[in-house]
Amino acid sequence: MGPYNEMTQLKRKAAVVRLLQRNDLSEWARNYWGTVCDSIANNENRYNARVAQTFKNSRSGVAQ
Secondary structure, three states, X not given: OOOOOHHHHHHHHHHHXXXXXXXXXXXXXXXXXXXXXXXXXXXXXXXXXHHHHHHOOOOOOOOO
């Protein structure tokens, strides 16, 4: 995870939205990707909180 970049986050969200527009997704896939879409950080504070949570229990700097 690198530093917060608004453009990168917007691109990620747009890619997930495009995926959700497909008609061939199972209910599970639609729910999964809907949750992913909702959880993409849209500001630096939320992003940094996620980074801190991800690496909180890591000893080597690699998420487990």
